[in-house]
Each structure stands twice: as C-alpha cells, then as structure tokens.
Amino acid sequence: MPTAKLTPTLRADYLRLFQTCRITPGSLATVTPIAQRIAANRDRYRQIGDPLGIPWCFIGLVHYREGSLDFGKHLHNGDPLSARTVHIPAGRPLKGKPPFSFEDSARDALILQKLEKYKDWTLPGMLWQLEAYNGFGYRLYHPEVLSPYLWGQSNHYTRGGYAADGVWSPGYVNRQLGTAVLLRRLAELGAVEFAADGTLNDAAADKPVSVWARYDSVKFDPTHANPLAKELQQQLNRVAGIHLLEDGKAGEKTSTAFWRVTGRYLKGDARG
Incomplete structure (x- = not known):
C-alpha cells in the first residue's frame, strides 16, 4: 500500500x-x-x-x-x-x-x-x-x-x-x-x-475526564473580572462557534457558553 x-x-x-x-x-x-x-x-x-x-x-x-x-x-x-x-x-x-x-x-x-x-x-x-x-x-x-x-x-x-x-x-x-x-x-x-x-x-489517563471541572467555582458576575473566569473564557473560545471577549467578567454570554459545553450555567446565574 x-x-x-x-x-x-x-x-x-x-x-x-x-x-x-x-x-x-x-x-x-x-x-x-x-x-x-x-x-x-x-x-x-x-x-x-x-x-x-x-x-x-x-x-x-x-x-x-x-x-x-x-x-x-x-x-x-x-x-x-x-x-x-x-x-x-x-x-x-x-x-x-x-x-x-x-x-x-x-x-x-x-x-x-x-x-x-x-x-x-x-x-x-x-x-x-x-x-x-x-x-x-x-x-x-x-x-x-x-x-x-x-x-x-x-x-x-x-x-x-x-x-x-x-x-x-x-x-x-x-x-x-x-x-x-x-x-x-x-x-x-x-x-x-x-x-x-x-x-x-x-x-493524564488517570485524571478525571472533565477539563471544565476546574471552573465549577467561577461565579456569575458580569461586573467584576477575575483571572479564573478569564481562563475559562479562553478555554471556551477553543470550542467552535463560541466567541467571547476574554475580559474575565463572567456574564450572560460566558455562562451560556459554559452551559453549552457542560449542560449547566455558572453558579449564581438565575437561569440555573
């Protein structure tokens, strides 16, 4: 061949x-x-x-x-x-x-x-x-x-x-x-x-199979920026069809994107 x-x-x-x-x-x-x-x-x-x-x-x-x-x-x-x-x-x-x-x-x-x-x-x-x-x-x-x-x-x-x-x-x-x-x-x-x-x-084969578990502590907060929320936005932007401003402010768009890949909204989001 x-x-x-x-x-x-x-x-x-x-x-x-x-x-x-x-x-x-x-x-x-x-x-x-x-x-x-x-x-x-x-x-x-x-x-x-x-x-x-x-x-x-x-x-x-x-x-x-x-x-x-x-x-x-x-x-x-x-x-x-x-x-x-x-x-x-x-x-x-x-x-x-x-x-x-x-x-x-x-x-x-x-x-x-x-x-x-x-x-x-x-x-x-x-x-x-x-x-x-x-x-x-x-x-x-x-x-x-x-x-x-x-x-x-x-x-x-x-x-x-x-x-x-x-x-x-x-x-x-x-x-x-x-x-x-x-x-x-x-x-x-x-x-x-x-x-x-x-x-x-x-x-890595022995690790839990969820890259998103690291971000479970990120809270819905469209006003204040934090480094972990910015890191989450960077990870989410690697998924096709997701385009977020990487400003560290975990607002509605970030929470919606998180729901798209995990099936749940960020903590504190009224939709969750």
Missing part, C-alpha cells in the same frame, strides 16, 4: 492542524459523548495496548471508526466477532476459533499492522498512524482535501472523498467524525495531554 513519510514538514503540519482544529458548530453535542465513552473504557483499551506499547487512546479512536465502539466487533474492520473477518483483511484472526473476544481480536489487528514495533507515539506520530490505518489516498492523490478519517466534522474538512473504494468524488461529503477531532476533544476534556512538541503525557 502506498505510504507517506513522516517528515519534519508533515510533523509540523499535524501539530498545526491539531492546534487549529475546531469542531463544526452543531457537532459538539455528538462528539462529547463519544469521547467520554472512549475515555470510560480506557482501562480495557490499556489492557490491550500497554503490553504492546500502544496508547489506549489510539486503540479507542480506531475502535470508534472501525467498530463504532461496539465490543462485539473486530477492530480490523467492524465485522462481528462471531466469525473470522470477511471484509479486508479477511480471515482474521488466523489462530483460535470463533467467537473471539474483543481483546484477542484487537491484539491481532494491531500486530497485523506491526504497531507493537512502532515507537513514535507523539501527537504527529499518532496522527500519521491514524491516517495510515485508513490509507494515504487523500494525501497522495488528492492533497487538496484533508482526510475525513482524521478531520471529519471539523473546520479542516468540508467535502471531497471516496464515495466507494477507488471512486473519487469532489462533491462527496463524508459525514463521519474524524479520529483527530475526537482526539482533540479527548484533550479538551483532559483525558489525554500533549506537550507543545506533541509528546504524549500518558499520566
């Missing part, structure tokens, strides 16, 4: 795209529960990934795209675990008899991709592997369109794609949620952390 090298230029591009990624308006309510489901199953993913040196979040992202987070499906391609895979790659796992456990099948899928030998689990390295999992057809043959396998439902993808295997359509719209977009949401929720250079801080 044709591939693209992970060059310094591509690394920088992945970092830039991730930093500037914004979930499309209207999609946040869909993206957040999916990210939370992945994070809720991180221990199960870690049981598979830790012995192989593969981050749990990578496995969760592939599980979403290939199996819709269904633990009754093969990680290879979403075929049911009640039999060997039928679609490409067919006949997996080679060993054992069906029905297969999700864990055994997932290990087979990851080892088939030789991911247990892969060591670059930085942010660029992970995004490169996610793109490789689906193929580099976009990057190699249609570089004007970023792969929706990564960037679907974000500001980085609008239209253009493979309507069927090998059939390109510039007007086709892939409506699935991209894995990089989900990874971005996991980072926003505090389930994963990346340093400025893209290094993964796996210790």
Whole structure:
C-alpha cells in the first residue's frame, strides 16, 4: 500500500492542524459523548495496548471508526466477532476459533499492522498512524482535501472523498467524525495531554475526564473580572462557534457558553 513519510514538514503540519482544529458548530453535542465513552473504557483499551506499547487512546479512536465502539466487533474492520473477518483483511484472526473476544481480536489487528514495533507515539506520530490505518489516498492523490478519517466534522474538512473504494468524488461529503477531532476533544476534556512538541503525557489517563471541572467555582458576575473566569473564557473560545471577549467578567454570554459545553450555567446565574 502506498505510504507517506513522516517528515519534519508533515510533523509540523499535524501539530498545526491539531492546534487549529475546531469542531463544526452543531457537532459538539455528538462528539462529547463519544469521547467520554472512549475515555470510560480506557482501562480495557490499556489492557490491550500497554503490553504492546500502544496508547489506549489510539486503540479507542480506531475502535470508534472501525467498530463504532461496539465490543462485539473486530477492530480490523467492524465485522462481528462471531466469525473470522470477511471484509479486508479477511480471515482474521488466523489462530483460535470463533467467537473471539474483543481483546484477542484487537491484539491481532494491531500486530497485523506491526504497531507493537512502532515507537513514535507523539501527537504527529499518532496522527500519521491514524491516517495510515485508513490509507494515504487523500494525501497522495488528492492533497487538496484533508482526510475525513482524521478531520471529519471539523473546520479542516468540508467535502471531497471516496464515495466507494477507488471512486473519487469532489462533491462527496463524508459525514463521519474524524479520529483527530475526537482526539482533540479527548484533550479538551483532559483525558489525554500533549506537550507543545506533541509528546504524549500518558499520566493524564488517570485524571478525571472533565477539563471544565476546574471552573465549577467561577461565579456569575458580569461586573467584576477575575483571572479564573478569564481562563475559562479562553478555554471556551477553543470550542467552535463560541466567541467571547476574554475580559474575565463572567456574564450572560460566558455562562451560556459554559452551559453549552457542560449542560449547566455558572453558579449564581438565575437561569440555573
């Protein structure tokens, strides 16, 4: 299968795209529960990934795209675990008899991709592997369109794609949620952390999955500014469709934005 090298230029591009990624308006309510489901199953993913040196979040992202987070499906391609895979790659796992456990099948899928030998689990390295999992057809043959396998439902993808295997359509719209977009949401929720250079801080996996809990103490106050309210506004402005003045005054617009991402208004807001 044709591939693209992970060059310094591509690394920088992945970092830039991730930093500037914004979930499309209207999609946040869909993206957040999916990210939370992945994070809720991180221990199960870690049981598979830790012995192989593969981050749990990578496995969760592939599980979403290939199996819709269904633990009754093969990680290879979403075929049911009640039999060997039928679609490409067919006949997996080679060993054992069906029905297969999700864990055994997932290990087979990851080892088939030789991911247990892969060591670059930085942010660029992970995004490169996610793109490789689906193929580099976009990057190699249609570089004007970023792969929706990564960037679907974000500001980085609008239209253009493979309507069927090998059939390109510039007007086709892939409506699935991209894995990089989900990874971005996991980072926003505090389930994963990346340093400025893209290094993964796996210790974040043991933290509560809510970046917003830090701001529960911010009170509704449209008159007086405080540093934590300003920090909250800065965080909220990272969410697509939210545009707040970062003045530290937690008024109606800030409280409404907080409600949008958490389902609750700031303390002291009469609407809550």
